[in-house]
Amino acid sequence: MSYETAPRQATTPAVRAVGVEKSFGSGDARVVALRDVNLAIEARRLTAVMGPSGSGKSTLLHCMAGLDAVTSGEIWIGETLLTGLSDAGLTRLRRDQVGFVFQQFNLLPTLSARENILLPLTIAGRKPDPSWFDEVIATMELGDRLRHRPAQLSGGQQQRVACARAILGRPAVVFADEPTGNLDSHAGAEILRLLREAVHQHGQTVVLVTHDPHAAAYADRVEFLLDGRIVSELRDPTADRILERLAHLAGTTPMGSR
Numbered sequence: 117m118s119y120e121t122a123p124r125q126a127t128t129p130a131v132r133a134v135g136v137e138k139s140f141g142s143g144d145a146r147v148v149a150l151r152d153v154n155l156a157i158e159a160r161r162l163t164a165v166m167g168p169s170g171s172g173k174s175t176l177l178h179c180m181a182g183l184d185a186v187t188s189g190e191i192w193i194g195e196t197l198l199t200g201l202s203d204a205g206l207t208r209l210r211r212d213q214v215g216f217v218f219q220q221f222n223l224l225p226t227l228s229a230r231e232n233i234l235l236p237l238t239i240a241g242r243k244p245d246p247s248w249f250d251e252v253i254a255t256m257e258l259g260d261r262l263r264h265r266p267a268q269l270s271g272g273q274q275q276r277v278a279c280a281r282a283i284l285g286r287p288a289v290v291f292a293d294e295p296t297g298n299l300d301s302h303a304g305a306e307i308l309r310l311l312r313e314a315v316h317q318h319g320q321t322v323v324l325v326t327h328d329p330h331a332a333a334y335a336d337r338v339e340f341l342l343d344g345r346i347v348s349e350l351r352d353p354t355a356d357r358i359l360e361r362l363a364h365l366a367g368t369t370p371m372g373s374r
């Protein structure tokens with residue numbers, strides 16, 4: 117393998133951002149979305165990323181997942197430097213090691229729910245573990261929707277299909293951008309439980325963007341972004357402590373759930 121490798125540590129973080137800057141556009145239209153972000157995502161942990169709208173959460177997730185290139189700095193997934201990879205190497209790494217739940221789901225409209233869920237494995241030429249497939253489908257309550265196309269599903273069902281697709285292949289790292297945003301609290305809690313199970317029973321690493329302190333309270337650690345910078349973190353959070361920290365960061369206005 118031609119991947120550049122980092123020195124092996126006792127526990128290599130699952131993902132690392134080192135001095136990451138990301139800007140969009142140029143001249144007067146230039147927007148700096150991430151500024152000198154240094155972050156180590158612990159392996160086999162659930163990490164939540166919070167912050168106000170526009171603070172850079174989705175951009176950070178996209179950069180850490182190799183879906184978007186950083187302007188400067190480095191992203192490592194395990195011991196692989198993303199910025200050192202060819203396009204083909206990056207595609208392979210994303211296919212084999214990364215699952216992503218997009219804010220807008222990104223389901224293929226012509227495929228059934230089942231085909232969408234299986235797509236990453238189909239592309240990789242792999243078969244799903246049948247018992248894990250059954251568990252994921254049952255937890256997502258999608259058993260009677262597998263033949264439907266995305267347009268025939270509710271927003272919440274589409275979101276559950278997107279989550280099932282991201283975790284079915286048991287990638288090392290799952291990035292989830294607001295995976296409970298369109299769900300009622302029962303369905304949201306089911307997804308969070310499944311993500312936590314992926315971490316604690318299957319040794320996966322999950323990075324979750326959310327506006328909801330109750331969702332973030334499922335995490336082992338919460339990172340707070342403000343204006344493109346990591347400004348704070350909480351370990352073993354509770355919803356109350358998260359709300360307090362958000363209120364503190366926002367001055368007097370809590371930026372709780374929307």
Ligand SMILES: Nc1ncnc2c1ncn2[C@@H]1O[C@H](COP(=O)(O)OP(=O)(O)OP(=O)(O)O)[C@@H](O)[C@H]1O
Nearest residue numbers: 140141147148149168169170171172173174175176
């Ligand atoms: N493709 C793009 N082109 C130009 N600017 C962009 C692009 N993507 C993001 N931005 C800008 O970068 C900043 C961070 O955006 P980002 O979507 O990462 O924020 P966010 O914290 O995820 O917001 P939200 O909670 O509303 O989803 C914003 O100012 C946004 O307008």
